[in-house]
Amino acid sequence: MSVRFYDGFEFFVLAAILSAPAIWLGVTERRIRGYGIFASIVVILFVLKDSPKSILLLAAYLAYELLLVRLLLYLRSRGKAGKGIGRLVIALALLPLILSKLAEQLNIGGFAILGLSYMTFKSVQVIIEIGDGIISDVDTADYVYFNLFFPTILCGPIDRSRRFSADADSVMPKSEYLQLLGDAMTRFMTGVLYKFVFANLLALAGTDRPYIYGVYMFFDFAGYSLMAIGLGNIWGIKTPDNFNKPWLSVDMRDFWNRWHITLSTWLRDFVFSRLLRSCMRAKLLGGDRVYQACMCLMANMLVMGVWHGLSANYIAYGLYHGVLLALTELYQKKSGFYKRHKNETAYKAVSWFITMNLVMLGFEIFAGHII
Amino acid sequence: MDEIKEIMLDILEEMTGEPMVKEDLDLNLLEEGLLDSLDYVTLQLEIEDRFGVLLPPSEYTKEELDTPRRIIDVIADKMAV
Known part of the structure; x- marks a missing residue:
């Protein structure tokens, strides 16, 4: 028997069996958290049962990230965590992902960590928010549950720790749980x-x-x-939604508000906004905020591409969307034509048609059909 | 509170170019297309400079900061701490 996430009969049977007690806990207004941690570990052990090394690697990753969290919390409580320390800890939190992407590119096998790409977003979010002073304490069980929550461990949607833990720690009235x-x-x-x-x-x-x-x-x-x-x-x-009718997008900005939403909002909050803030403070590009935003959009989407993988098609995919978003920003902020016509039906129809074709071309780049 | 409100509404009016933000405190700035991601970063810097409080981009969702009233309330809360 082999269990693979969302693939094959075994996974769905296992998920159904494990769900029954969760439903009972929910209906009888009891907290599901403790059982949820147990069930997530059971599913992961089933998925990785033929590879003890993978189980150890996953446990080591989690312990490493938790250690970084504890270290940063400690340094902050002592008033010793300045910007430099904060950035160093972020880099250390990213290190496993960077090494894994390099290994993938160099065809070095044997070090794959289950769900690493998506878990890194969660680990880094917690680290950055500790640095921001938004998170002042991290409960170990909450942290483990947030990272290992089996429905989303492999491919998201990417949740946020404070939101997740609020759900995990609360008990819903029966009627609300039944509705959910x-x-x-x-x-x-x-x-x-x-x-x-x-x-x-x-x-x-x-x-x-x-x-x-x-x-x-x-x-x-x-x-x-x-x-x-x-x-x-x-x-x-x-868990937040990941898609919102992407085929209705009337421009590229609109598309990224509707497609893989938890990825685009994560990058917006933790890459784009922070880069732009630094650019604005440094008054780069003559202090023109639109040009600054264009530069940050390109950098942001390049990060998105590289996150998918270091091969040429993914990097090109990121650059392609970065350039498109920058051009959209320039056009919408600087063009009188756009401001005069943006609410007209005919304009929207043409804009929609162009957007859809640009999106489809993007997928061709992503799939490696072009590069 | 009144002072925070006045300063914030001036900032919002200048940023959006929409006098309605002062008339209707529940005007949805996202749905009306008055604030985008660039504007939120600008807003963050303005708040930092005028009030000396930080508003990191992930602390609140955009939906939690989508009307003049909500933005003012968040700043007032932070000032009260």
Whole structure:
């Protein structure tokens, strides 16, 4: 028997069996957190049961990140955590991901950590918010649960620790939990329909074809995200949405507000906004805030591309979206034409058509069909 | 409180170019397209310079800061600490 996340009969049977006690706890107005930690560990052990090394690597990663959290909290409580220390700890928190991406690029195997790409967002968020003074204490059980929460460990959606722990620590009235459970079923079944019916049908049509590949990507990833959110809801966790009708986007900015939302908002909060803030303070580019924003958008999306992987197609994908977002920013802020026509139906239709084609071209770059 | 409100509304009016922000404190700045990600960073710096309080980008979601009233309340809370 092999258990793989959201893939194959075994995973869904295991998830269903483990969900039953969670539903009982929810309906009887008891806290699910303790059982949720147990269940997450059980699922992870099933997934990694043939590789004790992977289990050890995951445990070591978590212990390492927790150590960094404790260290930073300690230094801050002593008033010894200045900007330099803060940045050093962020770099150390990113180190496992950077090494893993390098190893992947150099074809060095054997050091893969389950869910590392997505867990790094969570670890780094906690570190940065400790540095900001927003987080002043971290409960070890909360931290472990946040990182290992099995519905979202592999591919998100990327949650935030303060939001997650508030859900995990609270007990809902029965009526509210039942309402959430109903929503959970709808989300989960919609996800199943998207991923296992629509995405699979599109795969049959051939994902090497432009347009079909883009629509396939949506049903595959949005379907996965809905299943993860729905499954998470059963445990009383309201993981944020990842997609919001991306095919209605009328420009590239709009697209990134609707596509892989938890990734784009994470990057906005922890990369773009902070870079832009530094640029503004340093009065770079003659102090022109629009030019500064353009530069930061490009850097932000380059980070997005590199996060996917260090190969040329991912870097090109990041640069492509960075340039498109920068051009959108320039055009919308500096063009009188845009300001005069932006609310007209015909303008929106043309803008939508161009956006969709730019998005589809982006997916072709992402898939490596071009580079 | 009144002073914070007055200064914040001046900042918001100047940033958005929309006098309505002073009339309707519940005007949704996100839905109306009056504040984007660049503006939120500008707002963060203005608040830091005028009131001496920090507003890190991830502390509140954009939805928690989407009307003049909500922004003013958050600043007032921070000033009270």
